[in-house]
Amino acid sequence: MRPRTRGLLLVLWLAALAALGVFVVTGLRVETDLRAFLPPPRTPVQRLLLDQIGKGPGSRLLLLAIRGAPATDLTRLSRGLAAALARDPRFVLVADGDANALATLDPALLPYRYLLTPGFDTQPLDAITLRAALEQRLADLGSPAASLLEPLLPGDPTLETLALARRWAPPRAPALHDGVWLSPRHGALLVAQTRAPGFDPAAQAIALAALRAHFAALPQRGAARLEVSGPGYFSVVVDRAVRRSADRIGALTTLGFVLLLLAAYRSVPSLLLGALPVATGALAGLAALVLIDGGAHGITLAFGFTLLGVAQEYPIRVLSHRSATETATASVRALWPLLRTAIASTAIAYAAFYASGVPGLQQLAVFAVAGVLAAGLATRWLLPPLLPARVRDAADTPGLAWLAARFDALPRPRALPALLLLAALTAIALAPGPFWQNDLGALTPVPPALLARDAALRRALGAPDVRYQLLLQAPTADAVLALSEQVTPALRDLERRGVLGAAELPSRYLPSRGVQRARQARLPDRAALTADLAVAEHGLPFRPGLFAPFIRDVERARALPPLTPAVFERTPPGARLASMLVHQDGRWYGLGALVDVRDPQALAHWAAAQGGRVRLLDLKATSEQWLAAYRTRILEALAGSALLLALAVTLALHGPRRAWHVLAPMTLATLLALATLRVAGIGLTLFHLVALILAAGLGLHYALFFERDSDDRAERRRTLHATLVCVAAALLVFGSLAVSGIPVLRAIGLTVALGVGYHFALSLLMAPHRRLPEPDR
Amino acid sequence: MPAPTPAATLAPERLIAGLAQPAPARTAFTEVRYVGVLTRPLILRGELVWLGGARLERDVATPYRETTRIDGDRVRVVRPGQPPQDFDLGRAPELKGLLTGFRALLSGDAALLRGTFTVRASGDVRAWTLQLAPRDAALARRLAGISVDGSGHALRCLRMDQGNGDTSFTLLGALATSALPATPTPAALATLCAGGPLP
Numbered sequence: 001m002r003p004r005t006r007g008l009l010l011v012l013w014l015a016a017l018a019a020l021g022v023f024v025v026t027g028l029r030v031e032t033d034l035r036a037f038l039p040p041p042r043t044p045v046q047r048l049l050l051d052q053i054g055k056g057p058g059s060r061l062l063l064l065a066i067r068g069a070p071a072t073d074l075t076r077l078s079r080g081l082a083a084a085l086a087r088d089p090r091f092v093l094v095a096d097g098d099a100n101a102l103a104t105l106d107p108a109l110l111p112y113r114y115l116l117t118p119g120f121d122t123q124p125l126d127a128i129t130l131r132a133a134l135e136q137r138l139a140d141l142g143s144p145a146a147s148l149l150e151p152l153l154p155g156d157p158t159l160e161t162l163a164l165a166r167r168w169a170p171p172r173a174p175a176l177h178d179g180v181w182l183s184p185r186h187g188a189l190l191v192a193q194t195r196a197p198g199f200d201p202a203a204q205a206i207a208l209a210a211l212r213a214h215f216a217a218l219p220q221r222g223a224a225r226l227e228v229s230g231p232g233y234f235s236v237v238v239d240r241a242v243r244r245s246a247d248r249i250g251a252l253t254t255l256g257f258v259l260l261l262l263a264a265y266r267s268v269p270s271l272l273l274g275a276l277p278v279a280t281g282a283l284a285g286l287a288a289l290v291l292i293d294g295g296a297h298g299i300t301l302a303f304g305f306t307l308l309g310v311a312q313e314y315p316i317r318v319l320s321h322r323s324a325t326e327t328a329t330a331s332v333r334a335l336w337p338l339l340r341t342a343i344a345s346t347a348i349a350y351a352a353f354y355a356s357g358v359p360g361l362q363q364l365a366v367f368a369v370a371g372v373l374a375a376g377l378a379t380r381w382l383l384p385p386l387l388p389a390r391v392r393d394a395a396d397t398p399g400l401a402w403l404a405a406r407f408d409a410l411p412r413p414r415a416l417p418a419l420l421l422l423a424a425l426t427a428i429a430l431a432p433g434p435f436w437q438n439d440l441g442a443l444t445p446v447p448p449a450l451l452a453r454d455a456a457l458r459r460a461l462g463a464p465d466v467r468y469q470l471l472l473q474a475p476t477a478d479a480v481l482a483l484s485e486q487v488t489p490a491l492r493d494l495e496r497r498g499v500l501g502a503a504e505l506p507s508r509y510l511p512s513r514g515v516q517r518a519r520q521a522r523l524p525d526r527a528a529l530t531a532d533l534a535v536a537e538h539g540l541p542f543r544p545g546l547f548a549p550f551i552r553d554v555e556r557a558r559a560l561p562p563l564t565p566a567v568f569e570r571t572p573p574g575a576r577l578a579s580m581l582v583h584q585d586g587r588w589y590g591l592g593a594l595v596d597v598r599d600p601q602a603l604a605h606w607a608a609a610q611g612g613r614v615r616l617l618d619l620k621a622t623s624e625q626w627l628a629a630y631r632t633r634i635l636e637a638l639a640g641s642a643l644l645l646a647l648a649v650t651l652a653l654h655g656p657r658r659a660w661h662v663l664a665p666m667t668l669a670t671l672l673a674l675a676t677l678r679v680a681g682i683g684l685t686l687f688h689l690v691a692l693i694l695a696a697g698l699g700l701h702y703a704l705f706f707e708r709d710s711d712d713r714a715e716r717r718r719t720l721h722a723t724l725v726c727v728a729a730a731l732l733v734f735g736s737l738a739v740s741g742i743p744v745l746r747a748i749g750l751t752v753a754l755g756v757g758y759h760f761a762l763s764l765l766m767a768p769h770r771r772l773p774e775p776d777r
Numbered sequence: 778m779p780a781p782t783p784a785a786t787l788a789p790e791r792l793i794a795g796l797a798q799p800a801p802a803r804t805a806f807t808e809v810r811y812v813g814v815l816t817r818p819l820i821l822r823g824e825l826v827w828l829g830g831a832r833l834e835r836d837v838a839t840p841y842r843e844t845t846r847i848d849g850d851r852v853r854v855v856r857p858g859q860p861p862q863d864f865d866l867g868r869a870p871e872l873k874g875l876l877t878g879f880r881a882l883l884s885g886d887a888a889l890l891r892g893t894f895t896v897r898a899s900g901d902v903r904a905w906t907l908q909l910a911p912r913d914a915a916l917a918r919r920l921a922g923i924s925v926d927g928s929g930h931a932l933r934c935l936r937m938d939q940g941n942g943d944t945s946f947t948l949l950g951a952l953a954t955s956a957l958p959a960t961p962t963p964a965a966l967a968t969l970c971a972g973g974p975l976p
Contacts, residue, residue, distance in 0.1 A: 075867075136859070141812050142819045142837070143854050144845050144872050145864055147919070147939060153814055177850055179867035541815045 006386055013276065013382055020283040027290035031297045032202040032239065037360040038623075039630040044585050045471070046626055049619060051582070058466055058593070059198030060092070062211070062230040063457040067187030069224035071177055077218055078180045078188035081226075084214035085192050090207045093193040093575070095170075097180040106571045113160040114523055114557035115516040117167065124522055125158070125529070125554070130536035133158045138540060155549035167508060168573045174460055183460045187224075191461060194232055201239035204232040229454040231466070234446050239298075242742050246302050249736045249745070256732045257312075264397075264725045265319050269388050274315040277383055281311045281375030288370035289363060296367070297360050303690070304367040306748070309733055310346055310697050311375035313726045314339060317705070318379055320722030323714065324393040328384040336380060338708060341652035342701045343376035348645050349697045353690075355637035358630075394721040395714035403724075404717050412765055420668055420762075427675035436631065437683030438624045462502070462595050470503065470592030470607065471615040477565055477581050480590035481512040483613055490606065499603055501596025509568070509577040516562040526555045591617075627686070634689065649700075653707070662703040665766040669758035670696050676754055682747075691748040695755025698730055702759055706767035723760065730756045789898045790887045792905060795930045797885025800829030804932075805953040809966055810945040817960045822953070827883045833876065847876060871920035875937050878909055878923055882932065894923070903928055904972040926970040934970030946970065 041047040052059065066077050082096035114120070123129050137157055140149045152161060174181040174189050181189040192211070196203030208228065215226045261271045285304060289296045317339060322331040332339075347369045354365035394400075413419075457463075472487070474480040484507035491503045511519075524532060529551055537547075565581055568574030582589040597603060604616040650659040670692055677688065705719050734756065737749025803826045810819040823837040837843040844855045850866040850873070866873040874893060881890035890896055893916075894909035909923040919940045926934040935947040946966045948955065955969070968974070 136856075138815075138819070139841055139843060139856065141815065142808070142810060142821050143843060144835070144847070144852055145854060145862065145869065146810070146812065147871055147941070147943070148864065148869050150812065150814060150941070150943070175851075176865045176867070179865050541817045541819075543814055543816055546814055 009382070010386055013280075013378075013386075017276075017279060017283055020287050024283060024286040024290055027294055028286060029295045030301070031295050033197065033200045033297075035199055036297045036363075037299060037358060039356075039358050039626065039633075041626075042629075044587070045615075045617070045622065048471070048582060048584060048589060049617070049622055049626070051584075052469070052591070052619070058464055058469075059231045060194045060196070061198075061463065062192045062194060062208075062228055062232055063454065063461055063463060064190040064192060064211075065183075065186045065188065065227040065229075065457060066190075066215075066224055067227065069187075069222050071182060073220070073222060073224060074182060074188035075177055075180045077215075077221065077224055078182075078190055080218045081215055082190055084217070085190075085211070088210055088214065090195055090210050091192050092195050093572070094190065095192075096188070096190040097176055109563065109568070109571065110155075110161075111553045111556040111560060112563050113156070113164055114554060115519050115560065115563065116511060117160045117163045119158060119160055119163055120519065120522060125524055125532075127532040127535040130157070130532055134536055134540055134542065138542075154546050155553055157547055157550055168576075170462055173462055181461070186227075186457060186460050189457070189461050191463065196232070198231040199235050201235040205236045205239070208233065208236055227453070227457075229450070229457050234450070234454075237446060237450065242299075242302070242745070245740050245742045245745060249733075249740060253733045253736055256736075257729060260725065260728055260732065261316075264316075264394070264721070266392060267388065270319055270391070273383060273386050274312075274319060276386075277315050277375040277378040278308060278311050280378040280382075281308055281371035281373075284374030285367035285371030288366050292366055296363055300360055300363040300367060303748075304364055304371070306733070306737075307350060307364070307368040307694060308371045308375070309730070310694070310701070311372050312729060313698075313701055314343070314376055314379035315383060316725050316729070317722050318383060318387075319391075320394040320725060321715075321718045322387075322391060322393075323395065323718070324391060327389075328387040328391075332380060332384045337652070338704055339376065339380065341649065342704055343372060344652070345645050345648055345700050345704075346372050346697045348641055348648055349693055349700075352634075352637045352641035352693065355640065356630075356634045358634075393714070393718075395717040397717075397721055400717050400721055404713075404720050407720065407764060408769075410765065412769060417664065417668055417762075417766060420672060424668070424671040424675040427679050428671065431675075431678035431681070433678070433681045434683050435678070436628065437685045438628060459596065464504065464593035464595055465597050467618060467620050468594045468597045468600060468603070469617040469619065470505070470594060471617045472506070472590035472592065473613050473615070474588055474590070477583070477588050478513050480581060480588045481507050481510060481565075482514060484508075484590055484592070485512055485515060487610065487614060494603065494606060497602075499597075499599045499606075500594055501598070502594075504593040504595070506577055506580045506590045506592070509573045509580075510563060510565060513562045513564075520558055520560070520562075523554055523558050525558065526551060529554055631686065631689075634686065638689070638693065645700075649704075658707060661707045661766065661768055662700065662763075665703050665762035666696055666699045666759065668766075669699050669755060669762045672758045672762075673751060673755040677751065685747060687744050687747045688751050691751035692755060694748075695752045695759060698726070698752075698756055699759025699763060701726065703763035703767070706763045709768045723764075727756055727760045789896045789907065792898060792907070793882065793887040793890060793896075794885045796882050796927070796932065798827070798883055800827055800883075802827045802883055804949050806835075807948040807953045807955075807957070808945060809948075809957070809961060810943070811963060812943050813941065820957065820961075825949070827880070831876075831880060833880070870916050871937070871939055874911055874916055874920045875923060875935070878925070879935065882925065906971070926972070928972065933972070934966075936967070936970065 035050060038050060041050045064081070066074050066081065069077070078096045082094050085091045085094040114125075120129070134157060137149070137153055137159075140146060141153075149159070152159060174183050176182070183189055194204065194207040196207050198204065211228065212226065215221075258271065261274060262268070265271065265274075282305065285308065286296065286301075289300075317335060318328065318332055321335050322328055350365055350368040350372065352365075353361040353368070356362065356365075458466075472480050472483050474483050484505040488505060488507060491500075491505070494500060495502060533547055533551070565574070565577055569578045580591045580593070582591065594603075600616065600618065604618075607614040607616045646659070646663055649662050650656055653659045653662065673692060673695060674684075677684065682688075702723050705723060708719065710716055710719070731753055734749045734752035737745045738753050740746050740749060803824060806823060806825045808819075808821045810821075812819065820840075821837050822839045823835065826834040826836070828834060831847070831849045833847045835845040835847075837845075842857055846853050846855075847866070852864050852866060852869075852872075854862045854864075866876070877893050878890060881887070881893075887896075890909070893913070894911055897908040897910075898905060899908070900906050905927055907925040907927075909925065911917040911920050911922070917940075921938040921940055923938075924934075924936045925932065926936075932949045933952050934949065937945050937947075939945075944963060946963070948966075948970070952969065958965075
């Protein structure tokens with residue numbers, strides 16, 4: 001090809017890449033909600049769980065502590081921060097201590113207090129009850145609390161508003177100092193609920209930045225500092241740690257990669273041009289995501305680029321296999337049948353992720369398959385005409401001939417594969433320890449110190465357990481409230497027995513319609529109440545007519561329609577109730593928050609005896625079972641793709657005899673990698689499965705090229721050269737992942753690096769070898 | 778001891794320092810409260826115990842029994858046969874102001890007193906008065922002022938005027954046991970506190 005045509009082709013290619021780049025940048029929406037990597041829910045409880053994990057009030061709750069200053073400063077700072085957060089629309093709710101009792105009930109709803117408190121359930125609102133209450137109020141006026149209670153007196157001589165405030169106070173609140181929660185160990189404590197879902201690190205990072213800015217804007221902070229904890233904070237910490245680690249590894253491996261290719265080919269143009277197919281693949285993969293639904297998860301992209309690393313093998317093969325006398329186009333044409341098989345088999349392996357049904361993995365499949373195909377086609381049709389006309393023959397690389405001779409001389413006992421297979425299967429079957437890692441917590445990159453601090457803050461604040469919730473099921477919202485009322489005494493009993501610290505059920509905020517009606521029916525009418533009050537007041541020095549507002553409110557309460565969750569929702573306790581009532585699939589669910597669950601078994605046992613209407617929801621166990629059930633589906637998808645792969649390789653190599661030399665080492669190496677993980681006591685996760693597939697894809701390539709047992713010694717050396725460069729590149733990338741501090745990246749890196757080692761060794765040893773010909777099978 | 782001049786005696790610092798008592802300090806009290814919602818004053822008798830620092834106990838013996846324990850900002854009111862009531866002084870700043878003043882006087886800590894109030898002294902060593910006005914505007918809305926009457930090194934009376942118009946007199950020491958009419962007037966109590974005879 002003439003230089004001008006070459007130049008034109010290069011310019012056109014680069015222009016096409018730039019156009020793709022613009023398309024991707026303008027069309028791609030990067031998502032961060034980690035729930036995209038959870039399998040789609042199958043049962044109502046799983047759906048509820050998924051909803052709770054992301055949007056439930058527990059996951060949006062941030063625990064805050066201000067410490068490092070004298071108590072009076074902490075109190076002031078806590079008030080200031082709470083006031084700033086209350087004005088910030090990014091926060092739904094903030095609490096820093098003892099809420100003003102009256103502020104919690106909308107004035108328009110105030111008469112409802114007679115329907116909301118159980119004050120007159122056992123003794124009626126009559127002259128005897130009133131007399132006892134008035135005597136207490138007289139003593140109150142002589143007590144230090146007088147100035148607090150005096151304003152309540154005319155409308156509420158029985159102090160039902162205070163009874164409500166007590167009822168609605170957090171079940172286990174920390175000690176108050178100047179009306180602010182203050183713990184000797186943790187300083188001033190606050191809780192804030194974000195509007196953003198807990199597992200959306202991008203949205204959480206914005207909320208956290210706003211939180212820190214509010215704190216930084218407080219006057220006279222001195223040495224005081226703000227500590228934050230909670231699921232939202234952790235999702236940001238994890239996201240940053242993964243990003244930092246991925247960036248560092250990315251930079252390091254890119255540098256290593258450049259050096260490796262320079263050492264292997266000693267040509268800068270080859271290096272730069274060799275990068276174009278993978279760049280094309282990456283942009284094509286992203287463009288495919290944009291075309292499908294426009295969204296790509298951050299994790300999809302990170303894993304996707306890792307998977308796409310396989311495609312770097314295609315230009316490496318082209319560069320290594322070209323002899324000095326051959327044009328690049330002719331070399332690629334000769335290589336193409338093999339390359340085509342490699343590309344197709346990788347695409348088949350990656351397509352297995354699509355069958356998983358997990359949205360994040362499906363994106364991954366689209367990206368990787370589109371990317372691998374585009375990189376392969378670019379290697380075949382675009383790269384060769386651009387490569388330099390004169391190259392060094394990789395076969396002449398110093399030391400390669402010696403190495404090839406050593407590899408040729410390696411013993412290849414015929415029984416080796418059988419022995420290895422036996423050893424691998426034995427190790428897989430007999431190694432102690434569970435096969436699967438079901439504890440998702442083991443994969444969290446959150447430092448243990450932060451987890452311990454979270455647990456301590458949670459205890460100090462009496463914040464609800466993040467693992468256990470009580471689930472009440474009924475056909476209507478009101479039936480959920482009635483059920484909640486029905487089980488409350490039993491739960492109080494469990495609290496007394498120390499099974500749990502406290503339970504917060506929906507009926508704590510709103511009684512059922514039936515209970516409200518019953519209370520209404522027991523309230524005296526105006527005439528009766530006036531007469532009873534006159535009797536009760538006899539001889540007491542209350543000003544005449546003082547209690548007129550009380551008589552008016554009771555009269556109103558008798559005529560009110562029962563308070564419904566919808567009307568109640570506008571007030572803070574009503575909003576709390578709304579977050580505890582979920583309508584889904586035609587049923588209503590009540591979520592009971594549990595504090596300090598000490599004996600989950602006893603609690604589950606009790607719940608199971610409630611006729612199927614009450615369940616102890618164990619978020620950890622449910623999500624683990626859910627993922628475990630899901631694994632089966634992924635394994636099925638993998639088995640399907642393995643069959644397809646075998647079929648494709650068999651067809652491409654014209655029959656099972658040659659296919660055997662490719663598929664046998666690949667299978668055996670995968671089993672050996674699995675056995676090594678088992679012997680090392682590592683429980684498998686979905687990430688290990690992804691890594692084993694990736695390694696198998698790489699191994700398949702090695703085996704495919706080794707299987708092509710050429711009579712030409714130089715061609716053999718070129719194959720060895722290409723494979724060694726590929727193995728070195730893979731070990732570079734995955735070896736550096738293996739030493740990462742992020743458990744997920746470490747799992748993938750370790751598994752792939754291990755797999756690559758086995759795949760290389762076995763595809764080398766099990767390839768047909770002319771000097772020691774394999775018998776027909 | 779040389780007879781001090783009246784002006785020197787009434788320097789508030791020395792006056793307050795002279796009031797210092799070792800904890801625990803006990804004294805009988807009679808409290809008369811004029812509350813807006815009541816047609817006649819409440820009269821309570823009992824004992825006040827200063828346990829040192831910010832710890833104080835108030836035992837009411839008549840007309841009913843009630844014990845209040847104050848520790849820092851935490852207040853617990855206990856009546857026989859009733860669940861204890863807890864509240865936080867942050868919600869009752871006027872009471873917190875009064876307690877700060879009371880504690881400063883019992884510990885002879887003029888600096889603590891001046892931290893919350895401007896202090897004005899009048900009278901002579903046998904019958905003096907300290908007028909305490911809150912420095913903080915928010916507190917001043919809830920607590921118009923406190924006046925403390927005393928004689929020599931002894932407190933006689935605390936008068937608290939709340940922002941809502943309610944007033945209370947706390948008669949201390951020897952004055953606490955004086956007989957009072959069924960409905961004493963504020964003027965009569967003011968005279969009694971100032972060292973005058975009961976009308």
